[in-house]
């Protein structure tokens with residue numbers, strides 16, 4: 001196995017992700033835990049030092065134990081990891097200056113060019129004579145350690161790629177794990193091959209490890225899991241159930257703002273396919289009652305968030321001996337809340353989740369998906385045998401249809417919206433477009449418009465179709481449907497859904513729009 005020593009970089013998990021893509025088993029451990037004893041017990045086949053926010057020029061900044069250099073295994077140092085390696089092995093690192101030549105602070109895209117010598121971890125690099133890389137550093141190496149040679153340089157990082165070939169120590173100033181270093185994965189691939197990994201680790205093995213970890217964490221205690229029917233909480237629930245069986249109880253809160261047939265589908269999937277103990281809390285009267293007359297988007301979100309917590313707590317209290325709360329938190333959720341909490345960013349929308357519950361209820365968290373990205377969660381779901389229909393589902397927001405119904409929410413509008421949404425999604429599936437789209441839905445607009453059907457006048461609601469492509473939901477583009485598709489869909493909605501006589505297509509990207517309408 002491979003050890004990643006984490007010095008606090010925002011993108012350490014991306015290193016792990018690249019390695020998983022290469023079917024290599026790795027573990028991330030924070031530098032504080034990596035002692036001499038830890039290293040000999042772990043016995044890694046190779047080590048990667050992550051980047052980090054500190055400066056090696058500062059006394060007391062993070063270091064790996066010196067013994068890592070005498071274990072006889074390949075080491076790859078990235079950014080801070082490169083600098084720490086250089087300093088410990090006898091080189092020199094200086095604090096960055098923002099301008100000037102030869103070794104300055106550098107943020108963003110840069111180009112590295114090769115130096116005459118060949119290096120095996122650079123196989124496949126420099127086909128065009130240079131490689132785009134992503135730099136993000138204040139300090140820089142000003143003298144390399146004895147035994148190292150230079151293999152790549154950039155205008156602001158003369159020692160962009162260095163190596164001690166004898167000892168198999170490699171050090172790069174840039175981040176090969178990020179998307180903006182397009183050939184970065186190749187570098188990792190070369191490194192792990194050189195370290196002797198054959199690439200036979202799989203998501204199945206990840207599943208087995210995750211199950212073992214859950215068993216160890218939970219022991220014989222009980223776990224409750226809030227289930228939304230979305231892919232994340234479903235995968236978390238099935239995984240935990242596989243680990244601890246009936247010690248898990250799921251609570252599915254139906255707030256009356258779900259899509260057509262959604263509650264039945266979710267409940268039957270869990271009861272029929274998995275026999276997972278499940279409380280189906282039909283609380284639609286409560287939620288819709290409290291939302292009566294509410295039209296402000298933030299108020300809607302707050303009302304729903306608070307009720308959700310109340311209801312969840314009410315049902316959870318009935319579960320004897322529950323000590324743990326399971327959540328389908330993903331890595332992007334973790335890193336966003338870490339990097340942005342307390343930060344200067346404004347609240348665009350109050351996202352509804354079960355945050356706040358664990359402390360209030362004195363529960364400990366079980367978050368088995370914390371280190372995974374969405375597509376990896378889907379792969380894990382497949383490994384667990386979840387039906388494809390669930391795995392590939394578009395994301396659905398916690399407040400549900402409430403935020404797709406601008407203005408006041410009425411049962412009549414919700415009913416119309418559900419039907420229109422079902423027709424739209426059916427169209428998308430029929431045309432084979434569902435998997436090309438990040439998210440698609442209908443919003444019912446708070447206006448009635450005049451139309452003519454047959455020989456009569458109509459005065460019904462207008463709706464907007466939304467479909468976007470996105471990688472992570474943070475930015476998005478509208479989906480380029482053909483006019484034929486849009487025309488056919490509009491006709492079907494107007495013919496099949498009583499209450500709608502006008503269909504529009506939302507062509508706003510994010511930013512400046514958001515994906516949801518509220």
Ligand code: XMP
Nearest residue numbers: 350351352395396397398399473514515516
């Ligand atoms: P926006 O509308 O902010 O949405 O561009 C980005 C992504 O987040 C989803 N979303 C939510 N998910 N609780 C959730 O669990 C929420 O309150 C919430 N609001 C938006 C949205 O559907 C999209 O995928």
